[in-house]
Amino acid sequence: MVVAVVLVLIVVGSVAFHFLSPWWWTPIASNWGYIDNTIIITFWITGAVFAAVVLFVAYCVWRFRHKDGQKADYEPENKRLENWLMGLTAVGVAAMLIPGLFVWGQFITVPAEATEAEVVGAQWQWSYRLPGADGKLGLSDTRLVAADNPYGIKPDDPNGHDDVLIEADYLHLPIDKPVKMLLRSVDTLHDFYVAEFRSKMDMIPGAVTYFWFTPTRTGQFEVLCAELCGTGHPYMRGGVVVDTQEDYDAWLAGQSTYAQLYAPEVLKTATID
The missing domain is CATH 2.60.40.420 (Cupredoxins -  blue copper proteins)
Known part of the structure; x- marks a missing residue:
């Protein structure tokens, strides 16, 4: 139970720090906005995955803790789970990469008056x-x-x-x-x-x-x-x-x-x- 509680506190603390942190980016150049937005998208996606994985581990530590007479099931493969994980991973990676293509286009498209x-x-x-x-x-x-x-x-x-x-x-x-x-x-x-x-x-x-x-x-x-x-x-x-x-x-x-x-x-x- 202590391990599960610690894992939950790590997630809660990480999310709270993100929203309450006094340190944030400052607009100093014209390209700060679209670059920072891309970074924020990456933070949200990776943060959601981090929270989901850690909370899942905490649930497993609590749900499947040792009990006398309880025996674990052996299931080396689960194609349905594998397909879901592969699909969600592909969507998440694409969501992080696609905005970068637009940012790159803006980064190298120089105004005529420059x-x-x-x-x-x-x-x-x-x-x-x-x-x-x-x-x-x-x-x-x-x-x-x-x-x-x-x-x-x-x-x-x-x-x-x-x-x-x-x-x-x-x-x-x-x-x-x-x-x-x-x-x-x-x-x-x-x-x-x-x-x-x-x-x-x-x-x-x-x-x-x-x-x-x-x-x-x-x-x-x-x-x-x-x-x-x-x-x-x-x-x-x-x-x-x-x-x-x-x-x-x-x-x-x-x-x-x-x-x-x-x-x-x-x-x-x-x-x-």
Whole structure:
């Protein structure tokens, strides 16, 4: 009886904590709603299964407890029960996966008015690139990455000469402006993750992945690498600072372009077609 009561209390406590918990998600980016709703659906489905299984175990512990002279029935197979369990499991898994397909579609369908920002991951630091006055990012190639060209920008592409390079751990973005995040890695797998934005995407060497969001609250938010990328992985941290438009413009005016930092040396080198 003690075991059965403890199991029931675990279920009651878990459900009560869910409804009474002071910790809940905060809307900080435009994509928080549909991502959080998908997570909540998963919580409800897995929570219902958890409660049902634990309560069933508690019932079995009480109902089939040891009694003198009582012998258990041996029933190794029950096709009806197996079919029910298989069907309910399939429905539950589908209910958790299908919303994710719609969320993924929204996550990668970039608004036409979105600006671009590039994140470059390298062991074990972040760097960023923003379009210059022309509003276009220059072409890049991982094979061009070198000490005097850490972003791998093609020096013969004029669109890249005014690109703004941020060789630091913090990227600034203006509030209420949609932005398409282009993600590149120059060495191994990384993952750009900002928990408060519900934004997370793998970075694959030789490829460009992306997602978009609109910051809806000013502040500083931590960037983590969510893919094991070597011995320095735990220290690969950075930040995104969401500014008012005025503060963002002031910060941007103090940044350097590719031409200012590297062009005098890099433009003399050979490029890869």
